[in-house]
Structures are given as C-alpha cells and as structure tokens.
Amino acid sequence: MAAYRPPHIAASEITPRGIYMSRRNFIGTAAAGFALAGAGSAFAAPLQAKPGPYKLDEKLTPKEAVTSYNNFYEFGTDKSDPSNNAGDFKPTPWTVKVDGLVGNPKEFGLEELMKMPIEDRTYRMRCVEGWSMVIPWIGFPLAALLDQVEPQGSAKYVSFETVVRPEEMPGQKGLFQPLPWPYVEGLRLDEARHPLAILAVGLYGETLPNQNGAPIRLVVPWKYGFKSIKSIVRISLTEKQPETTWKNSNAREYGFYSNVNPAVDHPRWSQATEQRIGEGGFFSTARRKTLPFNGYGDEVASLYSGMDLKANY
Ligand SMILES: Nc1nc2c(c(=O)[nH]1)N[C@H]1C(S)=C(S)[C@@H](COP(=O)(O)O)O[C@H]1N2
Ligand SMILES: [Mo]
Numbered sequence: 001m002a003a004y005r006p007p008h009i010a011a012s013e014i015t016p017r018g019i020y021m022s023r024r025n026f027i028g029t030a031a032a033g034f035a036l037a038g039a040g041s042a043f044a045a046p047l048q049a050k051p052g053p054y055k056l057d058e059k060l061t062p063k064e065a066v067t068s069y070n071n072f073y074e075f076g077t078d079k080s081d082p083s084n085n086a087g088d089f090k091p092t093p094w095t096v097k098v099d100g101l102v103g104n105p106k107e108f109g110l111e112e113l114m115k116m117p118i119e120d121r122t123y124r125m126r127c128v129e130g131w132s133m134v135i136p137w138i139g140f141p142l143a144a145l146l147d148q149v150e151p152q153g154s155a156k157y158v159s160f161e162t163v164v165r166p167e168e169m170p171g172q173k174g175l176f177q178p179l180p181w182p183y184v185e186g187l188r189l190d191e192a193r194h195p196l197a198i199l200a201v202g203l204y205g206e207t208l209p210n211q212n213g214a215p216i217r218l219v220v221p222w223k224y225g226f227k228s229i230k231s232i233v234r235i236s237l238t239e240k241q242p243e244t245t246w247k248n249s250n251a252r253e254y255g256f257y258s259n260v261n262p263a264v265d266h267p268r269w270s271q272a273t274e275q276r277i278g279e280g281g282f283f284s285t286a287r288r289k290t291l292p293f294n295g296y297g298d299e300v301a302s303l304y305s306g307m308d309l310k311a312n313y
C-alpha cells in the first residue's frame with residue numbers, strides 16, 4: 001500500500017466543526033456560507049416520492065450541513081472539498097452494471113433506476129469518525145434491484161464500485177491520492193436484501209447533490225458511514241467476501257461488517273458517543289450516546305445471531 005494514507009481522524013480532532021461553522025458565519029449568515037459551498041449541487045432537481053416505512057422522530061440535520069460537510073475522498077479529504085470540488089462532475093448520463101452470480105445480468109440506465117419504487121427514508125447516519133446526522137433520503141430498496149437480476153444460489157455477497165473519473169474528480173489525480181481507486185464496498189447478501197438497505201437517488205426532495213454521491217449511492221444506516229458507497233457504477237454478486245476500500249487500507253481499524261457498535265472502540269478513539277451535526281448550535285460540543293446498530297437493532301440484530309460482534313466488527 002502507498003505510504004500516504006490520511007486516516008479517518010479522531011473524534012477529538014474533528015472539533016473543527018465549531019470553527020468550520022463559524023468560519024462560514026464570517027462569510028455572512030451561516031446559510032449564505034453554505035450556499036457558497038454548495039457548488040456541487042448545481043444540477044439538483046425536484047424529486048417526488050411516496051412516504052416510506054421507518055419513521056424517525058428526530059430533528060433533521062439542516063440541508064446546508066448535509067450538503068457541505070461531506071466525506072467523498074474522490075473530491076478531496078477535507079469535509080468542505082466535495083461540495084467545493086464536485087461542480088464539474090457529470091452524474092448524467094449514467095449506467096449501473098449489475099453482474100456476477102446472477103441469472104439475468106443487466107445494465108441499468110439512470111432513467112430506469114429513477115422508475116424504481118422510490119420513497120422517503122429518513123435515517124440516522126453515523127460516521128466512524130464520531131459524528132452523525134439525520135438525513136431525509138429518497139431511494140428504493142436494494143432488494144428490488146437484486147430481484148430483477150435473479151441472484152444464483154451460490155451468491156453470498158454483493159460488491160459495489162464507485163466511478164473512476166480523474167478528469168471530474170480532483171482527488172483521483174495528482175501526486176498524492178488518499179486511497180486506491182475505485183472505492184469499493186460490500187455487504188453479505190442477506191444484509192443487502194434487508195429492507196432498510198436502500199439505493200438513494202435523492203435527499204431533501206431533490207436529486208442527489210454530487211457531493212452526496214450523485215446520481216445513485218448506497219445507504220446502510222446500521223453501519224458506519226463508509227459502507228454507504230457513493231456514485232455507484234457496478235454491483236456484482238459474489239461467492240467470496242468482497243474487497244472493501246477501508247479494510248484494505250487498514251484492516252485493524254475498519255472491518256468488513258462495521259456495524260455501529262458503541263461497545264467496540266476504534267483503536268484510536270471511543271465509539272461510545274457521537275456529535276450530532278447542527279445539534280445544540282454551531283458551537284456546541286455536546287455528544288449523545290451512540291446506539292447499537294445506530295438504533296436499528298430491533299430490525300437488524302437477527303442478521304448477526306450467533307456471530308461474535310466484537311470479533312467481527
Ligand atoms: N465513493 C465513496 N463513497 C463514500 C466515501 C468516499 O470517500 N468515497 N465516504 C464514505 C464516508 S466515510 C461517509 S461518512 C459517507 C458520507 O456521506 P455523506 O457525505 O453523504 O454524508 O459516505 C461514504 N461513501
Ligand atoms: Mo465516514
């Protein structure tokens with residue numbers, strides 16, 4: 001592995017959120033600052049969806065924060081890089097190739113994906129770095145897509161791949177690149193089929209901003225955020241556990257499963273608590289308790305019965 005590897009940073013080092021927010025305040029109002037940072041969302045279009053299951057009675061993270069405080073290393077490693085650097089990214093036209101151990105391999109055009117049963121899904125999002133948001137996604141169950149390609153009996157896992165476009169993604173070119181590309185992720189097939197797992201095509205009533213993974217990204221709310229891979233071009237059904245970018249980068253710190261678990265600390269920081277972005281005002285450093293499976297234990301814990309969650313984090 002290349003020598004340069006900016007790791008996820010410790011929660012204690014993220015505090016810049018307060019500073020970050022206040023810096024934006026200096027531009028004018030916080031909202032004006034966020035608007036300036038939102039260049040990557042220039043192509044967002046209104047998107048209607050029917051109400052979905054999993055109602056969440058928690059305050060939404062402001063759209064300005066959801067679209068300007070991002071991790072998307074293809075556009076740079078700072079939280080503000082994706083919204084500042086994704087303006088040249090072209091999310092259309094787009095296709096997603098679905099292949100591997102399936103009876104009916106298929107390339108889906110974006111128009112076809114937008115006709116899937118899309119619905120509102122408001123989920124918690126917990127980054128492994130120790131911050132969280134509540135995001136009103138629009139998307140459809142990943143299972144609906146998998147059904148169309150008819151997974152074979154031998155398929156045990158699903159792998160995902162992000163687009164590689166150095167010309168449009170500044171983090172993919174130049175001397176220092178933080179990760180090997182393409183960014184890849186994976187789920188066990190039963191995890192992928194769980195109704196909570198969605199492919200998101202929008203948020204806050206619009207198509208996905210580039211910085212949030214346009215035009216289509218995975219959202220797996222009971223796992224740390226890095227599992228929710230953005231700007232997907234390929235999905236493959238496999239027999240063996242797929243390669244995943246952060247595990248390849250540092251297996252000791254980022255496991256394949258990476259279910260949110262307050263009882264298993266990251267080797268460099270505690271996972272017991274998290275900072276809800278936007279909560280308690282811009283300068284707040286208040287932390288809330290992190291919930292097992294990010295609060296989705298009732299729905300997903302049974303997927304892991306008999307598994308040692310400490311060993312397989
Ligand atoms: N392709 C790709 N997908 C990615 C990432 C990335 O760097 N590249 N970052 C991950 C991480 S660490 C998090 S926390 C979430 C952040 O999603 P958001 O910016 O939409 O909140 O995206 C995930 N998906
Ligand atoms: Mo993350």
